Structures are given as structure tokens and as C-alpha cells.
Amino acid sequence: MLTLERVQLRQGDFALDADFTLPAGARAAVIGPSGAGKSTLLLAIAGLVPLTSGRILWQGRDLAPLEPGDRPLSILFQDQNLFPHLTVAQNVALGLGPRPDPGPAGQARVAAVLARVGLGGFGPRRPGTLSGGEQGRVALARTLLRARPLLLLDEPFAALGPALKAEMLELLAGLLDETGATLMMVTHDPADARAIAGQAILVAEGRAAAPVDVPAFFADPPAALRRYLG
Amino acid sequence: MIRSAGPLAALVVAGLVLGPLAALALAAQGRWALAPGDLAAIRFTLLQAAVSAALSCALAVPLARALARRRFRGRRLLVTLLGAPFLLPALVAVAGLLAVFGRSGLFSRLLAVAGLPFPGIYGQGGVILAHVFLNLPLVTRLLLQGWAEIPAERFRLAASLGLPAGTVNRLLETPMLRERLPGAFAAVFLICLTSFAVALTLGGGPRATTVELAIFQAIRFEGDLGRAALLGLVQVALTLPAALLARAVAAAAGFGAGLDRPLPPRPEAARPLLRLQDGLAIGSGAAFLVVPVAAVAVAGTPALAALPASVWAAALRSAGVAALAGMVALALALAWAAASGRGGLLRMTGYLPLAASPLVMGTGLFLIVLPLADPARLALPAAALVAAVLALPFGLRAVLPARDRAEADFGRLADSLGLAGGTRFRLVILPRIRRGLGLTAGLAAAFAAGDLGVVALFSDPGRPTLALELQRLMGAYRIEAAAGAALVLLALALGAFALFDRWGRRADA
Numbered sequence: 001m002l003t004l005e006r007v008q009l010r011q012g013d014f015a016l017d018a019d020f021t022l023p024a025g026a027r028a029a030v031i032g033p034s035g036a037g038k039s040t041l042l043l044a045i046a047g048l049v050p051l052t053s054g055r056i057l058w059q060g061r062d063l064a065p066l067e068p069g070d071r072p073l074s075i076l077f078q079d080q081n082l083f084p085h086l087t088v089a090q091n092v093a094l095g096l097g098p099r100p101d102p103g104p105a106g107q108a109r110v111a112a113v114l115a116r117v118g119l120g121g122f123g124p125r126r127p128g129t130l131s132g133g134e135q136g137r138v139a140l141a142r143t144l145l146r147a148r149p150l151l152l153l154d155e156p157f158a159a160l161g162p163a164l165k166a167e168m169l170e171l172l173a174g175l176l177d178e179t180g181a182t183l184m185m186v187t188h189d190p191a192d193a194r195a196i197a198g199q200a201i202l203v204a205e206g207r208a209a210a211p212v213d214v215p216a217f218f219a220d221p222p223a224a225l226r227r228y229l230g
Numbered sequence: 231m232i233r234s235a236g237p238l239a240a241l242v243v244a245g246l247v248l249g250p251l252a253a254l255a256l257a258a259q260g261r262w263a264l265a266p267g268d269l270a271a272i273r274f275t276l277l278q279a280a281v282s283a284a285l286s287c288a289l290a291v292p293l294a295r296a297l298a299r300r301r302f303r304g305r306r307l308l309v310t311l312l313g314a315p316f317l318l319p320a321l322v323a324v325a326g327l328l329a330v331f332g333r334s335g336l337f338s339r340l341l342a343v344a345g346l347p348f349p350g351i352y353g354q355g356g357v358i359l360a361h362v363f364l365n366l367p368l369v370t371r372l373l374l375q376g377w378a379e380i381p382a383e384r385f386r387l388a389a390s391l392g393l394p395a396g397t398v399n400r401l402l403e404t405p406m407l408r409e410r411l412p413g414a415f416a417a418v419f420l421i422c423l424t425s426f427a428v429a430l431t432l433g434g435g436p437r438a439t440t441v442e443l444a445i446f447q448a449i450r451f452e453g454d455l456g457r458a459a460l461l462g463l464v465q466v467a468l469t470l471p472a473a474l475l476a477r478a479v480a481a482a483a484g485f486g487a488g489l490d491r492p493l494p495p496r497p498e499a500a501r502p503l504l505r506l507q508d509g510l511a512i513g514s515g516a517a518f519l520v521v522p523v524a525a526v527a528v529a530g531t532p533a534l535a536a537l538p539a540s541v542w543a544a545a546l547r548s549a550g551v552a553a554l555a556g557m558v559a560l561a562l563a564l565a566w567a568a569a570s571g572r573g574g575l576l577r578m579t580g581y582l583p584l585a586a587s588p589l590v591m592g593t594g595l596f597l598i599v600l601p602l603a604d605p606a607r608l609a610l611p612a613a614a615l616v617a618a619v620l621a622l623p624f625g626l627r628a629v630l631p632a633r634d635r636a637e638a639d640f641g642r643l644a645d646s647l648g649l650a651g652g653t654r655f656r657l658v659i660l661p662r663i664r665r666g667l668g669l670t671a672g673l674a675a676a677f678a679a680g681d682l683g684v685v686a687l688f689s690d691p692g693r694p695t696l697a698l699e700l701q702r703l704m705g706a707y708r709i710e711a712a713a714g715a716a717l718v719l720l721a722l723a724l725g726a727f728a729l730f731d732r733w734g735r736r737a738d739a
Binding site: 046047069074077082100 | 381383384386387389390391392393394396397401405495497498500
């Protein structure tokens with residue numbers, strides 16, 4: 001269970017408050033207007049943006065003393081999820097530990113997860129030679145090796161076309177079924193939320209609201225969401 | 231008319247850089263043999279430049295790394311100060327180093343307390359020490375820029391994966407260093423090949439004479455113009471390849487912004503051992519760079535009241551040279567900006583002076599002037615001219631991109647309004663390049679104030695500049711007066727730079 005306890009984020013003019021819990025295994029879409037703080041919320045949970053006050057806990061344990069890499073989570077950003085000068089296999093291997101070139105056992109695990117995301121044989125290539133969708137798959141493959149219980153996605157598929165995005169969401173759903181990980185995914189698109197998420201978290205007007213079941217969320221949208229959806 | 235100013239100025243600069251080479255070749259009169267002492271000078275020149283460059287690079291890496299991943303009070307000031315040695319007259323640096331590392335300096339007294347012998351500052355060690363002092367900041371800024379150009383997203387990704395410091399180093403920092411260090415090394419190597427004032431004051435003798443010092447001695451003491459000319463050509467042969475490698479030199483001046491960005495997430499650097507390492511690097515680096523200059527200020531201030539009148543007269547002369555150099559550099563940079571074509575040849579000519587050694591340029595001018603007039607009477611204008619030409623490449627790095635941006639942003643608007651010629655230049659281009667012009671003029675003024683080579687060569691014993699007077703006082707071991715004169719020279723060089731630079735920043739609309 002992920003708990004945000006009276007969390008306050010302040011950066012100059014920017015302000016966001018959050019106070020809610022998300023059950024383990026839930027899949028939540030984080031939705032709301034641009035600039036409202038969806039990404040900042042994820043970065044704060046990942047430990048990449050400092051909290052002004054409040055606490056974030058996973059299974060009752062405060063995350064504050066943990067460095068970003070030691071937290072029980074993986075995060076994928078909007079872009080720049082791969083080191084451009086490392087090969088695909090080296091990038092994925094960083095999910096096992098700090099060495100881009102692990103031993104034979106590690107290599108085998110890297111090859112296995114690459115095959116799982118449909119990129120068997122892509123190991124020696126550089127990210128620059130891959131399409132956007134393929135780069136997203138590489139990053140997902142790395143989260144499989146990290147095997148953390150919480151997955152934070154900051155619109156990593158936003159730049160993909162509709163068909164490709166649907167394919168990625170399907171892959172993601174399959175992976176979540178296998179790992180049982182908890183998901184928080186930022187999206188602009190209500191259709192994404194319906195496709196993959198059981199719950200929705202509205203981030204608007206300085207507040208991240210508690211998660212609501214998706215059907216109820218769209219059946220009776222909050223006022224702020226109605227203004228956003230237009 | 232405004233368009234022909236560029237090619238004309240290019241001819242002047244090319245003439246000043248290349249003309250002296252022709253004069254040298256003529257004066258060498260086919261005597262292409264070197265004396266044994268000259269071979270030793272070549273060896274020492276290359277050796278001290280290589281060691282100075284290697285040490286500057288090796289010490290700059292931990293300092294730049296620490297500055298890149300820490301934020302602390304005074305960091306901005308320290309980064310700004312790292313830009314100052316570029317303007318600092320070498321003689322002032324030497325005076326400061328003597329105050330700290332000289333026989334009766336702070337450091338030597340500490341050594342004595344610890345019961346260690348005093349190694350002495352004159353000779354090879356002193357030359358290298360001074361060169362590291364002058365160039366460590368330059369390399370540090372160059373590397374700091376490299377760190378700032380590593381996208382913050384990469385550090386964020388590394389942090390999200392929990393990569394330890396060693397891996398971040400190998401993945402992100404080492405590739406940047408591998409790319410930047412060769413250029414930085416070549417830049418420092420080049421600067422140390424052509425630094426005359428340090429060799430004159432701290433070097434000398436059969437074991438620590440540089441080629442430039444040998445040229446100077448051949449002219450001043452032996453009147454052997456042929457040998458001076460030959461050595462001048464040797465010096466050019468040494469600097470030219472280094473200059474081709476050191477395209478980073480002009481960038482190294484690094485007056486641009488970008489060193490003050492918010493810190494990307496660096497959780498891997500939070501380990502106490504790394505904090506200690508960075509603290510040591512910043513502390514000792516700052517002390518090494520600040521204490522000698524502070525020593526000049528401390529020793530010089532009480533001496534100001536009792537300075538001989540000759541020092542003030544010399545200061546006045548130096549101020550005149552600085553003003554003239556600033557004006558000439560301003561005119562040159564204006565001419566380059568006005569040449570609206572993107573002609574590669576013209577641009578390249580602007581960067582030509584990077585390959586020139588001021589002393590060689592001065593020697594050539596001396597040979598050209600000698601049959602026509604008394605060199606002593608032309609010492610001051612010659613120093614101003616050489617300083618202006620030397621400052622040009624650094625200034626153009628700021629002026630030309632600003633000019634191109636102004637053209638790209640407002641060229642079509644100007645066309646649509648029918649603006650052309652001088653009006654267009656005045657309304658569209660000039661306001662945008664004013665900052666760069668101020669910088670160019672300021673650099674030239676600071677260079678001119680600190681110049682020792684050209685003035686010493688043309689030397690009018692009756693009418694010395696402040697730098698020459700300071701060198702005399704130091705040579706005569708008049709320590710107090712020298713400290714006072716060094717302080718005045720420091721204020722003069724920095725003040726002249728600030729005055730022109732301020733003019734450029736005014737009306738920054």
C-alpha cells in the first residue's frame with residue numbers, strides 16, 4: 001500500500017498537496033491539466049523532488065531515508081529513459097545492478113526480458129537506432145529486471161501513435177498481470193485510463209485527489225475534471 | 231563602405247600576424263643552424279609546457295567535479311573568480327606567488343616550522359607553479375562547462391536506477407572528460423609555450439630559459455637579430471601545431487552563462503567520503519588561487535602611500551596603452567561584425583591570432599620598425615596594437631554569434647522595412663553585439679595593461695609602463711614597492727576590463 005501523508009510540494013509559485021492511499025496491486029491513472037503537477041507528484045514519490053512537508057510510505061515504511069535508487073519502485077520518465085551511448089543490452093542490465101556488463105547469468109536474464117517485450121536480438125543495438133515504441137519496450141524490460149513492487153510511468157508512451165500506444169498498453173497490462181506490481185501512470189488521455197487503470201487520481205488546482213474507481217470517475221466527473229475535459 | 235571595413239580589418243590582422251613572420255624569415259638571412267643553448271631552450275619550453283598542462287588538467291578534474299555536484303554559499307563567487315586569472319597580468323600572479331612561495335613567503339615559513347628545506351621558487355619548479363596557478367582556473371571552467379552540458383536527465387536516470395558514484399563516473403563523466411581534456415591540455419600547452427613574463431621573472435639561466443626568453447635576450451643583450459629571427463620561426467613552428475589542436479582556447483575563456491544551473495539529482499555523491507573529498511578539493515583549490523592574490527593586496531596596500539612617483543607615471547602610461555588597445559580592438563571587432571557575409575576566410579582570419587605568440591609578433595614588428603623609426607618611441611602603440619589583435623579571437627566568439635542571431639531573428643523584418651547599410655547595422659545589429667564589443671575591448675585593455683613582452687622588447691628605459699616598472703622593482707628586490715606596484719597593476723587591468731565591459735552591458739535591451 002502506498003500512503004501519501006499530508007504531503008506538500010512547493011517550488012516557487014508551484015504548490016501541490018496530496019493525502020491519500022493507494023492499495024497494493026492497484027493500477028491508477030494520474031490525470032489532470034498540464035502544469036498541475038502530475039509529473040512532480042511522481043518525481044516526489046521517486047525521491048527526485050524533495051517534499052516540503054509530509055511523508056510518503058510504502059507498506060507502512062517511510063521512504064524518506066531511502067535514496068531514489070533504493071526505493072521499492074521503478075520510474076519511467078517522459079523521455080531520456082535510456083543512456084544513448086550504451087547498447088540496449090547494457091541499458092537493460094542496469095536493472096540488475098550498477099554494472100552495464102554483467103556475467104553470463106546476467107546476460108541470459110537480459111536476453112530473456114528483451115525477448116519478453118518482443119525485442120529478442122536487439123541487445124547489441126544503440127537506442128538511437130530504435131523507434132520510440134521500441135525504446136519504451138527497452139525501458140519496460142529494465143523495470144522487469146529491477147522487479148520493484150511499484151511502477152511509476154510519466155507518460156512514456158505519449159509520443160507514440162494510437163496503434164503503437166495500444167500495443168504498449170497491452171504489453172504493460174500483461175507484464176503487470178505477471179508481476180502483480182502496483183501502477184501509477186500519468187496520462188492526458190481518458191481512453192488510456194479506461195484501457196489499463198482500475199482507478200483514477202485527479203491532479204488539479206493544487207491538489208492530488210484520492211483515487212476513485214474509473215467508471216465512477218468518468219460517470220460523475222469532479223468539477224475540475226469537467227473543466228479540463230471540456 | 232561599411233562592408234569593405236571587414237576585409238580591410240582582416241588584412242590588417244593577417245598582416246600583423248603573418249607580416250612579422252616574413253620579416254623574421256628575411257632577417258634570419260638563411261642562417262638555419264641553432265646554437266646548443268637554443269636546443270636546451272626548445273627542450274625546456276616543451277617540457278615546462280607539457281608538465282604545466284598535465285598538472286593543470288590533473289588538478290582541475292577533482293576541483294571541477296566538486297564544483298559541479300555541490301552547491302554552497304560562495305560557489306557563484308568562486309566560479310566568477312575562476313574567470314579572473316585570464317585577465318590577471320602574469321606579473322601580478324608572479325608577485326603573489328613570490329609572496330606565498332618565495333623565500334620569506336607564508337608557505338616557506340610553514341615549511342621551516344615543519345623542519346623541511348625550502349625548495350626555492352626560481353627555475354623550472356617556479357615556472358611550472360606559476361603556469362598551473364594561471365591555467366588551473368581556465369581548465370576548471372572548461373570542465374565545469376562540460377559537466378553542465380551533461381543533460382540533467384542523465385543524472386536523474388542514474389539516480390532513479392540507484393547507480394553508485396563509480397558507475398556514474400564511468401558512464402557519464404569519463405566520456406565527457408575524454409572529450410574535453412585533450413582540448414584543455416592543448417590550450418594550456420599553447421598558453422605556456424607563449425608565456426613570456428613568467429619565464430622572464432622566474433626562469434632564466436641555462437636550465438630554465440624558454441625560446442621566447444632566448445629571443446628577448448638575443449635582441450636586448452646580444453643584438454643578434456638573425457638568431458632572434460631564427461628562434462622566432464622556431465617558436466612559430468612550436469605554437470602552430472598546438473594552436474590547431476587547441477581550438478578550445480577561445481571557448482575556454484568561458485564568459486558565457488550556464489555554470490549556475492540548478493543541481494541535477496546526485497544522490498550517489500551523498501557519501502561522507504565523497505563529501506570530504508569534494509570539500510578538500512574546493513578548499514585547497516580556492517586557497518591556492520585566492521591566497522596569492524590576497525597576499526598582493528595585503529602587502530601592497532600599506533606600500534601605496536610610499537610608492538615612488540615613477541610608479542604612478544608608469545601607471546598613467548599603462549592606462550593610456552590600455553585605453554588605446556581597447557579602442558583598436560573595438561574598431562576591429564566592429565569591422566568584423568559589419569562584414570555581413572558569412573565568409574569562412576574572414577572568420578578564420580579573426581581566429582588567426584590564437585596561433586601567434588605576442589613576443590614573436592612583437593619581434594617581427596620590431597624588425598619592421600627598426601629601419602624606419604626608433605622602436606622605443608613606438609613601444610606603447612605597438613603594445614596596444616598587439617594586445618588588441620590578441621584579444622580579437624576571444625571577443626569574436628561573443629560578437630559573431632550575436633550578430634548571426636540578430637540577423638536570423640530580425641533580418642527579414644529589417645528587409646521588409648527596407649532597412650539597409652549603415653542604418654540597418656545601427657538599428658538591428660549594433661544593439662545586439664554591444665555586449666560582445668565591450669568584452670573584446672575590455673580583454674584587449676587588460677591584456678595591454680599586463681603586457682610585458684612587447685614593451686620590454688621595444689623598451690624605452692625613460693618611459694616604462696607599469697608592468698615594466700614592476701618587473702624592474704622585482705628584479706631589484708624592492709619587495710614593498712613591488713607589492714604596491716603589483717596592486718596598482720592588478721587594479722588597472724581589472725578596472726580597464728570592467729570599464730569597457732560595463733559599457734557593453736549598459737543599454738542591454
